[in-house]
Amino acid sequence: MAFIPSYWRETPQRYRYEGNKCIKCECKHDSKCDCETGQVFFPPRRTCCPWCDCTLEPCTIATTGKLLTYTIIVVPPTQFGDEAPYALGICEMDDGARLTAQIVDVPLDKLEIGMPVRIEFRKIQQDGHAGILMYGYKVVPNS
Amino acid sequence: MRDVAVIGIGIQKWGELWERSLRDLWVEAALNAINDAGVDHIDSMYVGCMSGGLFVGQEHLSSLLADYLGVCPVPATRVESACASGGMALRSGFIEVASGLSDIVLVSGVEKMTDVDGGGATYALATAADAEYEVYQGATFPGLYAMVARDYMHRYGLTREQLAQVAVKNHDNGVLNPHAQFPMKMSLETVMNSTMIADPLRLMDCSPITDGAAAAILCPLEMARDLSKNPPIKVSGMGAATDRIALHDRPDFCEFRATVKAAEAAYKMAGVGPDEIDFAEVHDCFTIAELCVIEALGFFARGTAGQATAAGETARDGKKPINTSGGLKSKGHPVGATGIGQIHELVTQLRGTAGERQVAGVKRGLAQNMGGSGGSTVCHILEVV
Ligand SMILES: [Zn+2]
Numbered sequence: 001m002a003f004i005p006s007y008w009r010e011t012p013q014r015y016r017y018e019g020n021k022c023i024k025c026e027c028k029h030d031s032k033c034d035c036e037t038g039q040v041f042f043p044p045r046r047t048c049c050p051w052c053d054c055t056l057e058p059c060t061i062a063t064t065g066k067l068l069t070y071t072i073i074v075v076p077p078t079q080f081g082d083e084a085p086y087a088l089g090i091c092e093m094d095d096g097a098r099l100t101a102q103i104v105d106v107p108l109d110k111l112e113i114g115m116p117v118r119i120e121f122r123k124i125q126q127d128g129h130a131g132i133l134m135y136g137y138k139v140v141p142n143s
Numbered sequence: 144m145r146d147v148a149v150i151g152i153g154i155q156k157w158g159e160l161w162e163r164s165l166r167d168l169w170v171e172a173a174l175n176a177i178n179d180a181g182v183d184h185i186d187s188m189y190v191g192c193m194s195g196g197l198f199v200g201q202e203h204l205s206s207l208l209a210d211y212l213g214v215c216p217v218p219a220t221r222v223e224s225a226c227a228s229g230g231m232a233l234r235s236g237f238i239e240v241a242s243g244l245s246d247i248v249l250v251s252g253v254e255k256m257t258d259v260d261g262g263g264a265t266y267a268l269a270t271a272a273d274a275e276y277e278v279y280q281g282a283t284f285p286g287l288y289a290m291v292a293r294d295y296m297h298r299y300g301l302t303r304e305q306l307a308q309v310a311v312k313n314h315d316n317g318v319l320n321p322h323a324q325f326p327m328k329m330s331l332e333t334v335m336n337s338t339m340i341a342d343p344l345r346l347m348d349c350s351p352i353t354d355g356a357a358a359a360i361l362c363p364l365e366m367a368r369d370l371s372k373n374p375p376i377k378v379s380g381m382g383a384a385t386d387r388i389a390l391h392d393r394p395d396f397c398e399f400r401a402t403v404k405a406a407e408a409a410y411k412m413a414g415v416g417p418d419e420i421d422f423a424e425v426h427d428c429f430t431i432a433e434l435c436v437i438e439a440l441g442f443f444a445r446g447t448a449g450q451a452t453a454a455g456e457t458a459r460d461g462k463k464p465i466n467t468s469g470g471l472k473s474k475g476h477p478v479g480a481t482g483i484g485q486i487h488e489l490v491t492q493l494r495g496t497a498g499e500r501q502v503a504g505v506k507r508g509l510a511q512n513m514g515g516s517g518g519s520t521v522c523h524i525l526e527v528v
C-alpha cells in the first residue's frame with residue numbers, strides 16, 4: 001500500500017541517502033546516551049537525546065560499507081511477491097550509518113558476512129500492477 | 144506501593160477459531176478469570192491488543208469489550224506494544240492496584256488473526272517493525288529474526304540442530320497443555336526439513352497465526368484471601384524497557400537489551416537473581432528468540448543457550464525449565480494475548496495444578512513478553528506466598 005505524501009516526504013533518504021551527523025556531542029545526562037561525536041543518523045534525527053548539547057549537521061551517508069548479517073527471504077510480503085527469493089541484509093557503511101537493504105547482483109549462495117557492499121539506486125516495489133513505482137537504495141557487492 | 148496478587152486466571156484452547164469473534168473470545172477468557180477468582184465485581188480493566196484495526200477492522204476495544212462483558216461503566220483501557228501488549232496490560236493493571244487507585248482489576252489480552260489471509264496477517268504483524276526503513280525494503284518478521292540467527296551462528300557456532308531443539312522441546316511441553324494450538328510432538332527431522340521461510344529460519348522455527356484471549360484478576364495481596372479461595376500468587380517483580388525499533392540500529396543484534404533492562408528491574412523489585420527463578424515462560428516467537436532471551440535474562444552465558452538447550456537444561460526436568468506451556472511455538476501466538484497467556488501458565492504451575500506438565504516444587508517463575516524484534520519487553524516475576 002503506497003501513501004503518496006509519505007513517499008514524497010521520504011525521497012531525501014530514498015533517493016539521496018540524506019542523514020545527519022553529530023559533529024560535537026556533549027551529553028549532560030547521568031546515564032549518557034548512545035550518541036558520540038561523529039555519530040551518523042540515518043534517517044536524520046532531531047536530537048540524540050533530550051539532554052544532549054549536540055550540533056547536528058545534515059550529511060549524505062557513505063555509499064560503501066560492509067554486510068553485517070543477512071537472510072534470504074523465501075516467503076515475501078505481498079508487495080514483493082514476484083521477487084522472492086531475495087537477499088536482505090543489514091549493512092554498516094564506512095561512516096557508521098546502518099541500514100537494512102536488499103542485496104542484489106550477487107548469487108544467493110555467494111553472500112557472506114563481512115562482504116564489501118555499495119549502495120545503488122534501484123526500483124524497490126510497485127503499488128499493484130498499475131500503481132506508482134517506488135524507488136530507493138539496494139546494495140550490490142563492491143569488489 | 145501495595146503488594147499485588149493474581150487471584151484468577153482464564154483462557155480457552157487457542158487455535159484457528161473460524162467460528163469465534165474477537166469479542167466472543169475475549170469475553171470467554173474474561174468470564175473464566177472472574178469465575179476462577181470468584182469476585183463479584185471489577186473496578187477497572189485493561190486489554191492488550193496489537194492490532195484490532197488491521198486484523199478485524201475494530202478499534203475502541205475498551206468500550207466494545209466492557210460492553211460485551213456487561214460491566215459498563217467500569218473504566219477500560221486498551222494497551223498496545225505490539226506482541227508485548229498483553230504483558231504491558233498486566234503492568235498497567237499492576238500499577239493501578241499497587242497505587243491504591245483500584246482494588247480489583249481485570250487484565251487481559253486478545254488477538255483475532257484469522258479473519259485476514261496470510262498476506263494480511265504478514266502486513267499487520269510487520270507494522271511492529273520500522274515501516275519506513277525495514278518493511279519498505281522488503282523485511283518480514285521471520286526475516287529480521289533470521290538475521291539475528293545468522294549473526295548468532297556466525298559468532299557462536301550455533302548449529303541448525305541446536306536451533307531446532309528449541310522447537311522440539313517446546314512441542315514436547317505443548318503436548319501436555321490442553322489449551323495449546325499445536326499439541327503434537329515435533330521431531331528434529333520435521334523441524335529441520337520444514338519449508339524455508341527466511342534462511343536460516345524454517346516454518347517450524349516460527350510461532351503460528353492464532354486466535355485467542357487470556358485474562359487474569361489482580362487485587363491487593365492483603366485482600367487476596369478474603370476475595371478468593373484461590374491461593375494468592377504474588378506479583379513480586381515487574382520491569383519494562385524499550386530498545387531501538389529497527390534491528391539495524393542495535394549495536395549487537397544478539398543482545399536483547401530491552402529484555403536485559405526489563406529483567407534487571409524485575410529482579411531488583413523482587414529482590415532475587417536469575418538463579419532464584421525456578422522456571423520461565425519466554426517469548427519464543429522464533430526459535431532463535433528463545434536462545435537470545437534466556438541469555439538476556441541471565442539464565443545462561445552469552446553464546447551458550449543453544450548447547451544448554453540441546454543438553455536438555457531447559458526441558459521440564461532440566462535445571463531451568465523454559466516454556467512449560469509449549470511456548471508461543473506450540474501453544475500459539477495470538478499476539479496481544481500472549482503476555483497474559485504466559486501469566487496463565489505461571490499461575491497454573493505455581494498453584495500446582497498443571498497436571499502432567501507440572502514441574503515439581505516450583506515457587507517462583509518469570510514471564511518475559513517482547514514486542515517486535517525486541518524493541519519493547521516486559522518481565523514479571525510471580526511467586527507463591
Ligand atoms: Zn550527540
Ligand SMILES: [Zn+2]
Binds near residue numbers: 034048052
Ligand atoms: Zn544524550
